Amino acid sequence: MTRYESRMHTASFAGVRDAARQIAGQAVRTPLIENPALNALTGGRVLLKAENLQRAGAFKFRGAWNRISRLTDEEKARGVVAYSSGNHAQAVACAAKILGVEAIIVMPADSPKVKVEGVIGFGGEVRMYDRYTESREAIGE
Template sequence: MSVTLDDVHDAAARLKGVAHRTPVLRSRTLDALVGAEVHLKAENLQRVGAFKFRGAYNAVARLSPEQRDRGVASFSSGNHAQALALAAREFGTTAVILMPEDTPASKRAAAEGYGAEIITYDRYTGDRVALGAALAAERGLALIPPYEHPDVIAGQGTAALELLEETGELDVLFVPVGGGGLLAGSATAAKGLFPAIRVVGVEPEEGDDTRRSLAAGERVAVPVPRTIADGQAADIPGELTFSINRRLVDDVVLVSDDEIRDAMRFAFERMRVVMEPSGATPLAALLAGRAGPLPRRVGLIISGGNIDAARFAQLVGGSSVG
């Protein structure tokens, strides 16, 4: 299996009028700080507060009517859970989601609010892929994983497609990477439109499985990450996502939890934008200089903004950036 630019265009047609065409944000202060023209694709303003709705809806739309009627299942740390629950509701079917016990309460409540049935597991001892597959098989549900699925990847790629349609050719695109679905979809869209563009993934330091895997030329597992970027707490890239990313991604850079906090604080204080930790990693890479000297035109995908007020205050309550 693979994913093509045509698949991303097809997904965009399915999502038209359903997903939000999120704005591309600019900040003169940010441009001056990093010495580049930065364009931020604000997927924190997407339905369910994250890019995940794109892939979930596209995957559910691609099921046969018989499959949809039986319902869908998945496993997720939060944003895909909400996205699949909403997508299922849009199609008049049901969703059952396996979620870590330590998922932020706001993310679980949102998924339940969209109608999902939630089953919890221990992310540090349980194999979510095996548990999710068993759950789907037991109930006869269509399993739609958070990233390891061509229709999910194609849907996620529509965020980069929209960004580049609005900005024209960029020199480099920075994308958060957890399991690799957003990165794979974004790289497919970006390289398909502009072959010379550099695509760079951004991971938390404590969850550098994609960086290690690309360096090794094969998938490498790491201990389950303990990072504030819970949406990027993957321990190994997906097979399909890795097969795409090893062909199309130019580099992966790492950011610390403190750098993520600084980026969240900057976005809030200087841009009045709320980012969840995983969504802030590309901005963190720029502000902390992790990306090295920047070319003139830079794109970032801000993947999500799902964080409750108490958690946000806990993470960013401190001194200002810059």
């Protein structure tokens, strides 16, 4: 499996534009929806971004696609591992399936059933762990 350590970095405009190019054609351009009730409540114009219409049902798909699609062929061949109990789990499984990459998703045993089923539906291999007694990193090795 591909091990990619997260590193904190400062976002830049150039980085955002690069990511936008990387996800173009894969991520759904979700609409902005005006909310009259919130407009009245705030005295301004409130627009809601309908990210529930995104692939895998959440904005997390954008990041999953951006990262997994940048892996080398060698890294893709090793597969990916993600640790999540929700939308990130589903997004990684979805992006990996589209890219033909094996995905192992390590999820707490108390994860919502609908999230576990979503990961499985996208072709991810789910590995459960007890968040109170087990190390998720050890499970993902």
